[in-house]
Amino acid sequence: MRVFVAGLVHESSEFSPIPTSRRSFKLFEYHRPENGVPDDTARELNGYGTFIRLAEKDGHEVYASTYTFAQPSAPCSRSGYESLRNEILEDLLNNEPFDMVFMFLHGSQMADGYDDCEGDLLRRVRDIVGPSTFIGGELDLHTNMTDTMINSANVLIACKEYPHIDFDERAVELYEIGFKFAKGEIDPQMSFERLPLVGMYYTTEPAMQAANSAVRDLEKQTNILSASLIHGFPWANVPHLSAGMLVVRDGQKQSDEEQIKEAQKLFFAAREETRSIRKSCSDILDIIEAADDDHGPFVIADACDNAGGGAGSDSTFILQEILNRGLTGFVVGLFWDPIAVQFAEDVEVGGKLKIRLAGKTGPWAGAPIDVDAKVIAVKKEMTQQGLGYTHPIGTAAAFEIDGNIAVASTVRGQVFNPSCFTDLGIDLQAACGIVVKSSQHFFANFAPIASQVLYCDTPAMMTLDPDPSVFTEVARPMWPFDDVKV
Amino acid sequence: MAGTLFFSSLMTETNSFSNIPTGYGDFEAEGIKRGNEIFYDADEIAYQEVEPILAFAEERSLKPIGGIAASAAPGAPVQHQDYLQLKEELIGSLQAADKVEAVFLTLHGAMMSTECDDCEGDILKGVRAVVGPMVPVGVVLDPHAHLTDEMIRHADLMAFMKEYPHTDGIERSQEILSLMGRLLDDKIKPIAAVYDCHLMGFFPTQESPMRDFVDRMFWAEQADEILSISFVHGFPWGDMQDAGAKLLVYSDDNPVAGQTLAEKLGRNIWSIKDETMPPLISIEEAIEKTIACEHGPVILSDIADNPGGGAPSDATHILEAIISSSYIEPDLTNIAIGLIYDPEAVKACHKVGPGGYLDLRLGGKISQFSGSPLDLEIDVRAVRKNARMDFMGITDFPMGDTAWVHTRGIDIVLSSVREQMYAPSGFSHIGIDPSQKRALIVKSSNHFRAAFEEISKDIFYVSTAGAIDFDFARLPYKKLNKPFYPAVQDPFSNAL
Numbered sequence: 017m018r019v020f021v022a023g024l025v026h027e028s029s030e031f032s033p034i035p036t037s038r039r040s041f042k043l044f045e046y047h048r049p050e051n052g053v054p055d056d057t058a059r060e061l062n063g064y065g066t067f068i069r070l071a072e073k074d075g076h077e078v079y080a081s082t083y084t085f086a087q088p089s090a091p092c093s094r095s096g097y098e099s100l101r102n103e104i105l106e107d108l109l110n111n112e113p114f115d116m117v118f119m120f121l122h123g124s125q126m127a128d129g130y131d132d133c134e135g136d137l138l139r140r141v142r143d144i145v146g147p148s149t150f151i152g153g154e155l156d157l158h159t160n161m162t163d164t165m166i167n168s169a170n171v172l173i174a175c176k177e178y179p180h181i182d183f184d185e186r187a188v189e190l191y192e193i194g195f196k197f198a199k200g201e202i203d204p205q206m207s208f209e210r211l212p213l214v215g216m217y218y219t220t221e222p223a224m225q226a227a228n229s230a231v232r233d234l235e236k237q238t239n240i241l242s243a244s245l246i247h248g249f250p251w252a253n254v255p256h257l258s259a260g261m262l263v264v265r266d267g268q269k270q271s272d273e274e275q276i277k278e279a280q281k282l283f284f285a286a287r288e289e290t291r292s293i294r295k296s297c298s299d300i301l302d303i304i305e306a307a308d309d310d311h312g313p314f315v316i317a318d319a320c321d322n323a324g325g326g327a328g329s330d331s332t333f334i335l336q337e338i339l340n341r342g343l344t345g346f347v348v349g350l351f352w353d354p355i356a357v358q359f360a361e362d363v364e365v366g367g368k369l370k371i372r373l374a375g376k377t378g379p380w381a382g383a384p385i386d387v388d389a390k391v392i393a394v395k396k397e398m399t400q401q402g403l404g405y406t407h408p409i410g411t412a413a414a415f416e417i418d419g420n421i422a423v424a425s426t427v428r429g430q431v432f433n434p435s436c437f438t439d440l441g442i443d444l445q446a447a448c449g450i451v452v453k454s455s456q457h458f459f460a461n462f463a464p465i466a467s468q469v470l471y472c473d474t475p476a477m478m479t480l481d482p483d484p485s486v487f488t489e490v491a492r493p494m495w496p497f498d499d500v501k502v
Numbered sequence: 503m504a505g506t507l508f509f510s511s512l513m514t515e516t517n518s519f520s521n522i523p524t525g526y527g528d529f530e531a532e533g534i535k536r537g538n539e540i541f542y543d544a545d546e547i548a549y550q551e552v553e554p555i556l557a558f559a560e561e562r563s564l565k566p567i568g569g570i571a572a573s574a575a576p577g578a579p580v581q582h583q584d585y586l587q588l589k590e591e592l593i594g595s596l597q598a599a600d601k602v603e604a605v606f607l608t609l610h611g612a613m614m615s616t617e618c619d620d621c622e623g624d625i626l627k628g629v630r631a632v633v634g635p636m637v638p639v640g641v642v643l644d645p646h647a648h649l650t651d652e653m654i655r656h657a658d659l660m661a662f663m664k665e666y667p668h669t670d671g672i673e674r675s676q677e678i679l680s681l682m683g684r685l686l687d688d689k690i691k692p693i694a695a696v697y698d699c700h701l702m703g704f705f706p707t708q709e710s711p712m713r714d715f716v717d718r719m720f721w722a723e724q725a726d727e728i729l730s731i732s733f734v735h736g737f738p739w740g741d742m743q744d745a746g747a748k749l750l751v752y753s754d755d756n757p758v759a760g761q762t763l764a765e766k767l768g769r770n771i772w773s774i775k776d777e778t779m780p781p782l783i784s785i786e787e788a789i790e791k792t793i794a795c796e797h798g799p800v801i802l803s804d805i806a807d808n809p810g811g812g813a814p815s816d817a818t819h820i821l822e823a824i825i826s827s828s829y830i831e832p833d834l835t836n837i838a839i840g841l842i843y844d845p846e847a848v849k850a851c852h853k854v855g856p857g858g859y860l861d862l863r864l865g866g867k868i869s870q871f872s873g874s875p876l877d878l879e880i881d882v883r884a885v886r887k888n889a890r891m892d893f894m895g896i897t898d899f900p901m902g903d904t905a906w907v908h909t910r911g912i913d914i915v916l917s918s919v920r921e922q923m924y925a926p927s928g929f930s931h932i933g934i935d936p937s938q939k940r941a942l943i944v945k946s947s948n949h950f951r952a953a954f955e956e957i958s959k960d961i962f963y964v965s966t967a968g969a970i971d972f973d974f975a976r977l978p979y980k981k982l983n984k985p986f987y988p989a990v991q992d993p994f995s996n997a998l
Contacts, residue, residue: 033863035853093854354846355868362523364581370521372870376846378863379877386870 017198018113019071021054022104023064023083023120024137026092027158029251029326030126031477031486033378034089034428038096041086044408052079052107062404063120063154066187071116074195081107083120087428088326097127101137108144116150116194117141120187123159123174124249131254135164142168150194154187156180158249161208162256170197171204171264174244176228178219179457180403193241193264203267204241209280211502212494213259214250214487215480216290218456223286230279231261239269243276245283250482251326257490259283284502287495291480294319294473297337303470304449305343314449315458315466318348320476321380322455324430327477328352328377329453332385334472335374335422338451339385344419345448347437350409352377352428360391360413360424367391371415373422380477389415389422393440398425402432402457414440421447430454433461505603507559509540509552510569510592512625513610515576515646517812518741519977520969521869522577522920526584529572531919532900536595540568550896554672555606558679562686564603569595573610575920576812585615593628604682605629605639608675611647611662612737619742619981623652630656638685640678644668645705646737650744654694658685659752662732664716666707667949669896681729681752692729692752695760697768699747700986700993702738702974704779706948708955711774718770722763727756731763733771739811739970741979746986747771775987782965782972785823791962792824792941793833799939801954801961806968807871808947810922813969814868815843815945818876820966821865821912824943825876828910835911838936839943840928841901843868845918851882851905858882862907864914871969880907880914884933889917892927894953899924906932913939922946925953 026036049058054072059065064083071078081104086092108117119141125133134153141151153165155174165172173190175182196202217224227245234243241264248259261280265271295303304314316334323329329352338346351374363369368390375384391413398409410426414437421442431452434444444450444465452458455478463469473479484497493500514524541552548556559566570591574580596602607629613621622643629639640659645666653660659681661674684690707716719731729752736747749768753760783791788802807817821839828834847864854860859881866875883906890898902918913934923944929936936942937957944950947970951961971977975989985993 033850033861035850035858035860037853037855040853093858095855358527359523362525362527362581364525364583367523367581369523369578370870372521372868372872376863376867376875378861381863384867384875 017076017115019076019078020081020108020111020114020117021064021067021078022081023061023085024100024104025085025120025122026125027088027122027156027249027326028091028124028126029088029477030091030253031251031380032088032090032326033328033380034326036086036089036092036096038099040089041084041096041100044086046084048082049080052081052111054078054080058083063183063187066184067118067191070188070191079107079111088324090326091126091128094128097130097133105140105144108141112145114145114149115198117145117152118190118194119151119153121153121155123155123161124252126252132162132164132256135162135168138168139164150197152190152194154183154190157245157247159246160249160252160254160256160258161246161260161262166206166208171242172206172262173242174246174262176219176231176245178217178247179459181460183404189242202241204264205267206262206264208260208262210258210260211280211284212491212500213248213284213287214257214482214494214496215287216250216455217247217286218290220459221289221293223289227279227282227286230282234275234279237271237275239266239271240264241266243279251478253487253489255489255491257487281502294471294480297334297472297474300470300472301337301341301343312467313444313447313465315462315469316449316451317455317458317469317471318451318453318474319455319471320474320478321453322430322478323352323428323453324457325455325478328381329428329430330374330377331381331474331476332375333382333474333476334451336382336385338420339418346420346451347423347442347444347447348420348451349423350412350429350431350436350453351422351424353424354426356424357411357413357426360394360415361411363391365391365394373415373424380475387417389417392416392421393442395440398439400433400435402461407432409436412436412440414442431458434465505564505601506567506599507555507562507564508567508569508596508599508602508605509555509607510595511571511573511608512588512592513573513608513613514580515610515612515644515737515812516579516614517576517739518579518614519739520576520578520812522812522814524574524577524580526587528574528577529588532573532575535571537568540571541566551671554675554679558683562683567599575809578812579614579616582615582617585618585621589625589628592625593632596629596632602633602637604686605633605637606679606682607639607641609641609643611643612740614740614742620648620650620652620744623650623656626653626656638682640682642671642674642678645733645735647734648737648740648742648744649696649734649748649750654696659692659730660732660750661730662734662750664707664719664733666705666735667952669952677730690729691755693755693757693760695751695753695757695764697749697764699749699768699771700984701747701772701775702736702986702988703747703775704972705735706780706951708951712778715770715774719767722767727754727759728763729754731767733767738974738977741981743981743983745982746984780963782963785820785964785966788820788962788964789824789827789834792837793831795940798941798960799936799958800941801958802941802943803947803950803961803963804943804945804966805947805963805972806966806970807945808922808970809843809920810946810949811970814872815841815920815922816865816868816872817966817968818865818873819968820943820964822873822876824912825910836940837911837943838913838915838929838934838939840915841917841921841923841945842914843920844916845902848903848905848916848918851907851916852885852903854882856882856884864916869969871967873967878909880909883908883913886932889931891921891925891931893925901928904932906934922949924949926957
């Protein structure tokens with residue numbers, strides 16, 4: 017059989033101060049195998065690589081089109097999105113027919129003129145391949161689902177975990193369903209049950225673990241091919257902003273609807289969980305100040321200033337509070353501040369300077385901080401491992417400020433890995449607190465070294481208490497703006 | 503084998519009070535040239551500023567050898583290791599040159615490193631050690647310099663540009679090269695005389711009384727025994743013991759005539775010291791003048807934020823005041839400001855492209871002297887890549903990628919390279935017609951005058967908080983020990 021594979025991934029936040037263009041994708045992750053012939057690099061890429069390997073193993077002919085992904089930021093420019101979309105569509109058109117199409121997507125991608133890029137892309141793919149080709153889309157659970165997406169693809173599957181550690185497992189499931197469809201063995205039908213929620217839901221917490229467990233049990237039903245909890249993506253003022261549950265049944269056969277409703281109820285019941293574990297900066301610092309002297313490092317997630325959600329990653333609320341209180345022993349990073357890094361390179365390690373640090377991307381960043389700093393480390397071409405990817409950091413510089421350490425980088429990205437700090441020679445075990453700009457993806461690598469993990473709420477972009485008056489397009493009632501029952 | 507004429511240039515103006523570190527990368531950012539690329543561009547056409555050097559070489563049948571030509575935007579003292587690396591390149595290329603018969607250098611005069619207060623003296627010492635006492639060493643420098651004994655000892659002839667804005671680099675080069683020719687022919691014996699004015703000041707030369715003073719220097723140079731006269735303005739923001747205004751006279755083997763003239767001209771400067779600095783106006787007055795303007799534009803010099811003096815070029819005090827006042831003053835519109843150094847804002851504008859809208863945080867990012875960043879709703883009018891600012895057809899300056907954004911009747915030009923607004927092309931290169939504006943705010947203390955005066959003569963200097971403090975008595979010197987005016991009313995008094 018003939019299989020087409022592509023990837024176009026961007027989580028678009030309308031609140032992000034960082035514009036997006038085609039170049040944003042090319043600078044971050046862009047791979048386009050020559051003439052569509054899969055190469056070793058392509059086979060290792062998240063999700064997309066799995067489709068290729070499985071298809072090759074089954075002896076299919078594979079056309080590997082563009083795979084590209086940009087750091088979450090504002091909706092892409094029109095020309096940027098269209099050029100990336102069109103190169104995939106042209107590959108499809110010029111090399112058809114195909115029996116199966118597998119797309120690795122996000123689910124809340126937007127662009128200038130496009131509220132629903134995945135719907136736009138999937139619809140056009142369907143127009144090209146016709147009704148009998150399998151179209152499968154793998155999504156991030158932070159999807160804002162639309163009817164166009166559901167009506168254009170045969171099967172959509174979202175990852176189940178946040179942090180997203182299961183893209184490859186879900187890709188295997190999607191491939192197997194696709195192959196069965198192509199052999200005429202199944203007739204997948206999708207339905208999406210909307211749950212009017214705006215929020216974030218870590219699947220490492222107990223109530224969400226229960227919801228996920230119920231969804232896995234659902235999938236054991238013979239006539240349910242797949243079930244995904246769709247978390248939604250809060251930072252988009254669009255009518256289809258919502259959470260929900262996506263079920264893929266085999267044809268019109270019977271399934272246990274009660275069990276499906278139970279799983280939805282468990283998800284709904286978990287809606288406050290993530291928000292409720294966040295504490296104010298003041299409360300967190302009180303906890304740390306009151307702790308015994310011989311505690312290991314606290315890890316504090318600066319969850320609202322996460323580049324992984326489109327934030328500027330340069331807010332100063334927590335560092336400012338630490339300095340105001342005269343606390344020492346904190347390590348804070350990664351601040352996106354290329355100018356500060358440039359100055360650190362100029363004065364070199366050991367050099368002292370008065371520096372204006374961070375607070376530069378916009379109102380969500382708070383005010384810049386003016387401090388006397390000493391440069392304690394500078395390193396070029398740094399990277400970190402996280403979620404199966406190698407993430408670029410660019411050049412990073414560590415500044416000692418009043419007994420604390422602040423780390424700035426030239427590439428905007430969240431902290432996935434303690435190596436961001438240890439690669440600069442920073443001793444994390446000796447720290448009193450480690451503040452990481454990440455909502456959740458830091459968890460896997462930091463929890464083992466933390467005496468306690470605390471999630472901090474600040475007025476940065478990804479606050480879970482957004483101002484309802486900003487969401488003019490969103491369908492109401494919507495939790496948490498309104499009381500909602502399910 | 504024919505003899506050679508060695509030429510190199512190494513320049514930066516060091517502001518001891520600046521927070522903007524200066525390293526090798528800052529020299530690379532402006533493009534370091536080596537060897538023949540110092541003289542000829544990619545099309546093998548000679549650069550205008552080196553034509554006097556090439557002409558002199560040809561006249562004397564010398565082969566011109568280029569060592570290194572490097573400059574960096576003014577900032578804090580150069581990281582010492584980076585200074586040593588650049589000096590090594592210069593001295594190394596001199597050592598590698600064969601049969602050097604004359605050395606010509608263009609230096610700044612106020613370059614400092616984190617460990618060396620007198621880089622020009624240090625460089626000249628290194629040059630002299632290579633060529634020995636018989637080879638003429640001639641130098642042209644910026645008048646905003648610190649004149650030191652070390653420089654005088656090791657150079658044969660130095661000319662500091664007479665004009666500020668510095669429009670006379672070529673003429674001073676011709677003058678020094680001509681004197682070097684006479685020295686090579688053993689026709690003259692230059693002897694330096696220095697008079698210390700004990701003065702920190704600011705001395706633009708377009709208007710009287712400084713204009714008359716410059717004319718006086720030219721006139722006095724006509725005397726046979728006087729070879730060259732320079733008024734060293736000094737650079738008040740360099741904290742070193744030799745800082746301050748001075749008079750330098752080279753006589754032809756006549757030290758008494760030289761010293762007498764130096765003192766006479768020095769006293770002349772002293773007598774006009776309170777008239778050389780243009781009056782400063784407040785931001786409020788600047789706004790009033792803008793509103794009152796009938797046929798503009800009014801040109802407002804943002805002197806405290808001039809990158810040419812080591813300031814960040816992203817201070818927002820004036821812009822912020824104009825924006826807030828614009829809500830109640832409808833005539834506070836049709837204004838342009840530039841160049842604001844904000845590389846990330848420029849990148850954002852390039853991404854959205856012309857016609858795009860942005861909520862943009864702009865300016866106020868580089869240092870504690872920058873004021874607060876401004877959160878503005880802007881539309882992007884135009885963007886340019888690798889833009890250059892043409893200066894009166896003589897030369898051009900790099901601005902990096904630039905962007906023109908508009909908010910509330912105000913046009914703002916953003917740059918990716920920290921560069922002062924030398925010329926109207928800083929606005930016009932991207933589509934703004936500066937002559938049609940009600941007011942232009944230029945981040946430049948004085949160099950803008952030569953080109954902007956063609957548009958308007960209504961020029962005012964605005965006093966604001968910022969990195970370059972013009973109240974010299976207040977500057978926190980640590981190394982300058984001698985008494986100087988205005989910190990002391992009578993620094994020559996014997997009682998001191």
